[in-house]
Amino acid sequence: MYLVTGGAGFIGSNLVAALTARGAEVMVADRLRQGEPGREKWRNLAKHTIAGIVHPDALAAWLATTPPIEAVFHMGAISDTTVTDGDLVAASNLTLSLDLWSWCARRGIPFIYASSAATYGDGALGFDDDPAPQALAQLRPLNLYGWSKLAFDRRVAQMLERGQPAPPQWAGLRFFNVYGPNEYHKGRMQSVVAHKYAQIAKGEAATLFASDRPDIADGGQMRDFVHVDDVVGVALWLLDHPGASGLFNVGAGKARSFEDLVRAIYAALGRQPDIRYVPMPEDLKGKYQYFTEARLDRLRAAGYDRNTIGLEDGVARYVRDFLALPDPHR
Numbered sequence: 059m060y061l062v063t064g065g066a067g068f069i070g071s072n073l074v075a076a077l078t079a080r081g082a083e084v085m086v087a088d089r090l091r092q093g094e095p096g097r098e099k100w101r102n103l104a105k106h107t108i109a110g111i112v113h114p115d116a117l118a119a120w121l122a123t124t125p126p127i128e129a130v131f132h133m134g135a136i137s138d139t140t141v142t143d144g145d146l147v148a149a150s151n152l153t154l155s156l157d158l159w160s161w162c163a164r165r166g167i168p169f170i171y172a173s174s175a176a177t178y179g180d181g182a183l184g185f186d187d188d189p190a191p192q193a194l195a196q197l198r199p200l201n202l203y204g205w206s207k208l209a210f211d212r213r214v215a216q217m218l219e220r221g222q223p224a225p226p227q228w229a230g231l232r233f234f235n236v237y238g239p240n241e242y243h244k245g246r247m248q249s250v251v252a253h254k255y256a257q258i259a260k261g262e263a264a265t266l267f268a269s270d271r272p273d274i275a276d277g278g279q280m281r282d283f284v285h286v287d288d289v290v291g292v293a294l295w296l297l298d299h300p301g302a303s304g305l306f307n308v309g310a311g312k313a314r315s316f317e318d319l320v321r322a323i324y325a326a327l328g329r330q331p332d333i334r335y336v337p338m339p340e341d342l343k344g345k346y347q348y349f350t351e352a353r354l355d356r357l358r359a360a361g362y363d364r365n366t367i368g369l370e371d372g373v374a375r376y377v378r379d380f381l382a383l384p385d386p387h388r
Contacts, residue, residue, distance in 0.1 A: 064134030238286030309352025
């Protein structure tokens with residue numbers, strides 16, 4: 059049996075789908091909550107057989123009586139970059155992560171967890187997934203979410219440096235800009251692909267934030283857009299290679315512009331682009347990453363040699379195989 063925290067969420071549910079496709083038993087830890095009709099989180103799990111769902115508040119009690127677990131995939135987190143409740147974020151993203159790390163270390167169970175490219179802040183120091191405490195100490199996230207992810211990465215590095223107990227395999231996955239099926243419950247925090255497709259499908263122009271930097275053209279902001287299938291592929295590869303541990307960037311490895319992404323959506327629909335620019339929201343000014351690009355050197359050095367999905371191909375798959383269908387869930 060495998061435990062996937064955040065298993066009803068975006069990345070977590072895609073991982074659950076892949077594990078159950080292998081014939082694995084999967085226990086999901088998550089909060090289903092209420093949701094907008096047609097976009098409820100339970101729909102992310104509806105097509106797959108799972109062992110059950112445990113509420114995060116009951117997770118400790120469940121772990122105390124659970125049958126043997128082969129690995130823990132800790133994907134659960136408050137991932138909204140605009141959230142300001144520090145106590146809530148710390149409890150969900152830091153304290154629970156530390157508890158699960160300790161539990162896996164005591165029982166000798168592999169632990170694969172979600173970090174984030176938000177730990178890199180504005181990217182001024184680059185995007186090197188150096189796990190050394192000194193390198194991690196230099197990073198300056200732009201928001202509470204990024205800080206919470208970096209806080210756990212730093213604590214892991216400190217525990218390892220001190221020789222404290224650790225899981226037999228561990229991996230922190232620094233996800234870049236992930237897009238793909240089952241993100242519909244995320245509202246404002248859905249990928250740009252999902253948001254722009256919704257606009258285009260309604261017959262509206264696709265809007266993008268205008269640049270508020272004189273050296274970057276409107277639409278020229280660049281991100282490392284990575285399809286969720288690549289993310290799941292890395293997680294499963296780690297499961298199959300228990301000798302690989304470390305802090306790893308997970309991205310496409312190539313930055314592309316927002317304009318490129320929107321043009322890819324129009325191409326998938328066979329339509330001519332219609333792009334309009336709107337002012338940057340006040341709550342994002344000073345907190346907006348203008349460039350991200352995952353360095354994949356350490357992941358490659360660990361042995362991962364699969365090609366990543368190109369932007370045009372990945373967007374076309376997402377649009378045609380999911381977004382354009384009556385039921386877009388995986």
